[in-house]
Amino acid sequence: MTEILITLPDGSQRSFAAGSTAGDVAASIGSRLAKAAVAAVVNGDEADLTTPLLNGATVAIITGDSDEGRHVLRHSTSHVMAQAVLQLFPGAKYSIGPAITDGFYYDFELPASKTFSEDDLVLVEARMRQIMSANQPFIRSEMSIDDALALFADQPYKCEIIERVRALAGVVIDPDDEEVSVDAGEVDPDGTVSVYRNTDEFVDMCRGPHVPTTSRLGHFKLMKVAGAYWRGNEKGPMLQRIYGTAWDTKAALEEHLHRLEEAEKRDHRKLATELDLLSFPSELGGGLAVWHPKGAIVRKHMEDYSRDRHENGGYQFVFTPHLANANLFQTSGHLDFYKDGMYPPMEMDNGTYYMKPMNCPMHCLIFRSRQRSYRELPLRLFELGTVYRYERAGTLHGLMRIRGFTQDDSHIYCTEEQLQDEIASLLDFVLSVLRAFGFHDFTANLSTRDPKKSVGSDEIWDKATEALREGLHRHGLQYKVKHGDAAFYGPKIDIDVKDAIGRTWQLSTIQCDFNLPDRFNLEYVGADNNRHQPIMLHRALFGSVERFFGVLLEHYAGAFPTWLAPVQVRILPVATAHEEYAQAQVAALRAAGFRVDVIEANDQLGKRIRAAKLDKIPYVLVVGDDDVADNTFGVNPRGGEVERGVSVATFIERLAADVEQGSAGLTPVV
C-alpha cells in the first residue's frame, strides 16, 4: 500500500503517502500549524511528530500554546539541560527531569559531591542555547530492560528507575501513587524502555513525546538551584536540582517573568516592612513576630469581625491558657504523636509543662467539666487561641509558616444525626466569612481514610465522609478527593481560595475527630437516657490569624479595603494656615469612628501626597483656602480621580458607605 488514510479531529479524512508522519499531516494542513506543532496525539496517545503513521490512524496536532504542548516543550528543554550539565560537569549522574507547572527541573549528582553555584546557571544556560542552535534531533528508540540497563550502566539513578519498573511490570499503576507515576512517566510499564537520543553521546530514558529537534526550543530561563532528596527520601542522597521555566513564545516567557515580579512586589514580608505592619526581630527567635501598631489595628478589625460573626453564628466563647501540664497532652495523645512539633518541656516543682500546640484538648476539658445533655448539642466552642509549634527551621516562611500563631479555633460537639446539617451550615458560615474578606473563588479537597493508620469504626468513617461529601454537593463546591490523605482520627475538608493574581491558598479546614472524644471519655446523656459519645469537629476558618493576614496582604497587595485599612483617611493642609481646619475635621471624623490622621504642612504638598499614596491610604484629603471657606475637602481616593470641593457631609456619607460595604458580611447569617 502506498497510501494511508488519516482521520483528523474534525472527523475529516485525508490520504498520505505511506510512512508519513504527524509532522507531515501538520504541514499539509498549513504552514502556521506546522510551525506551531510540537507533538501529536495519535490514536489517543501522545506521540512524536516524527513517528511514522499507520493506515487508519486518528491524528491531532499538539501546538506549543496548549497545556500539553508547553508540557512537551518543558520536558524537552529539561533533556537539553541534562545534556548541557553532562558536558560541563563530566562524571555527573542524572536522575529525573520532569515538566512541572510553568517549567521543569532536573536532578543531578555531581562528581565529588560538588554543588551548583549561581554562576553555573549562566554557563549551563549558555551551553543549552548552543545545543538548541545545533538543531539536534530527538530520536526515539525502544529496547528491552536488559539492554537499557547496559546502556545506562554507569548511571545508577537511571538503573534504579529501570529496576523499579521491572519490579512493577504487569502491576496496574495507581495514578494517585506519585512515587510510582514519576517512574511511569520515564519508562513504559509494559517491559520496554524508550529512550531519546540527541547525539552520539547524549541519550536519556523517557516516554516522550518530544519536539522533533532542539531548535524548536529556546524561550526558557534557568531560575534557581536547590537541593532535593532522591525520591523525596529524607534519608536518601541529596541531589542538586536546577529549576527552569520554558514557554512557547518569547512574549509568554516575558509575561511569566513579569508575573513573578508582580508576585514579588506583593510579598507579604516585603509589604509588612514597607507598611510598618509587623516584624520578625531575630532577638525573638525564628518564626515569631511582633505586631506594630498599624498591623495590629488591621488584625484587631479582622478579629473583631470574626468575633461578631461567631457570636451571631451560635458559638460560645472560651479562653484557655497557653501552657498545660504534660498529663493533658498525654491524655490527648499529642505527646505520643506530635512531640516533635512541640516546644520542649518545662520542668517545674509540681510537674512538667508544655506550651500548647493545639487548643482542642483544653476545649475537651470544658466539654467534660460537667454532665452534658443532648439538648446542648451541637455545642460550639470558639477561641482565638494562640498555640506554639516548633516548626522545623527550614520550613519557616514569613507569616505563612510561623512558630507562634493564633488559630480562630472552634470545636463543635454534636450527635451523629446532627453531623450532616452541622457540616452544611459550617460550609455556609465559612464561605460567607471568606467572601467578606474579598475571596470569591473557592475549591475544596475531601481527604478520606488511610486504612493503614486510622482509629474508629468503618461505619463512623463512612458516615462522616458521606456527610462531608454531601455538604460539598449541597454547595455545588468543586472538590477533589484525596484518597487516604486524612489524619488517622477522621476525614476532613480543606478549602482553597484563589487570590487576586490567581494563586491558591489553603485556608479553612473542617475536620472530623473520632479520637479525642474517646481519649477524653466525652459523653452526653441522650433522649433515651443513655450515655453517648459525641462526634467532634475541628474547624479553623482563617486557619491562623497570622497566615490569613499574610494572605490578605498579598491578595490586596497591601491596599487593604477601607474597613480594614490601618489609616482610612489622611488630611493634608495645603499650608500652615489650614491646619486648624484640618485638625477640626480630624476630630470630627474620629468622633464618627473613622481612623484618620493629619500631616502638617512642613513638607511640600506633593511630597506628602506621594507618601500617603505609598502608604496605600484609601482617602487623601487636601484642604486649602477654598475648603476652609466652603467646609469642603479635596478628595484624592486610592485608585481614583481627584475631586475638588466635596462637602464634608457628602464625604462622610461616602466614607461610611465604603466601610459598610467592605464589612457587609456583618449581618448575621444564621
Place this chain on the structure above:
RNA sequence: GCCCAGGUAGCUCAGUCGGUAGAGCAACGCACUCGUAAUGCGUAGGUCAGGAGUUCGAUUCUCCUCUUGGGCUCCA
C-alpha cells in the same frame, strides 16, 4: 533536619585584594507655606548578626552559633 545563597544605618544597597565604612530614601533641625506622587541646605545615625580562631591588626580569612531567603523533607 538536609542542600545552596545571604546578614553592612530604620529601609534599599555599595564597599573594604586584612589597616575599624559610604550613598539614596526615612528621621531630626533650619529656611520655604506650597492645591494633588519626591524643595533646598544642614545634623545625627553603624561593636559591619553574635562568639571563637588565625594575624601586629579582622567588617573582610577560617570555624561555630543565631537568623533570613530559595528549594527538599515535614505540616498527627
